[in-house]
Amino acid sequence: MRDHRPGADELIFTRVVEAPRELVFRCMTEPEHLTHFWGPAGVSAPLDQITVDARPGGVFETVMVSDADGSEYRTRVIYDEVVAPDRLAWTDPDTGMTTTSTFTDLGGNRTEIRIHQAKVPEPFRSPQAQAGFLTSLDCFAAYLGQLPGR
């Protein structure tokens, strides 16, 4: 059993990509890049519906469009921290959920992206909200996880 497991309301996801972290940071903050990858498989994120005001208090808004049926899901979060090229943090005002992305230079043109989400359970307090959110996750996407302590 690991000692440093994430808390019950936290989710952590990491990925290493082959690119300098300055470029990775730009991809995470510029609509022209985000449109290429922000939607998961089968979901697109149209460029003209991405808003990025990358500064504390600024808005980060995206619309996910399902390729299969055209259904849309809009998400709007507020930046808490924008520290290029190290760190990006935002809060979803509807749920209180926070997402912190950390970019670490591993050398050799490699960058680790670490997504840390906290206060995750907030949107799930009622079964109704739970059902709604689970549905929207088909298009939306901001979270990833692992069972605490696994």
Added chain:
Amino acid sequence: MNGLDATFTALADPTRRAIVARLAQGDATVNELAAPFDMSLPAISKHLKVLERSGLISRSRHAQFRPCHLEREALDAAAGWIEENRRTWAERFDKLDEHLRQIQRGPAGDEERKDR
């Protein structure tokens, strides 16, 4: 309280995860659940109360030994949500990976580096 927050809290504890794993094999009494652990019955009962409040397990109100029962739907809801999130980020970063490859490749691949 039956939300995923309670489920996550309940599953954050290794003893409670072990209890859930045991109940996945079938209903069990408190004594049976306590057997593998070096813990007092009251300590186990406390864990069971947390699990019961989270909706992950239920206990018969009337049976003398109140066997515990795993509520699989509650467990599936938590596991499904976590898995959905993991998948979403994974797919998003698969696309990012490909995007980074493309933009670093340069136009038509004619910027091959020969300076080393």
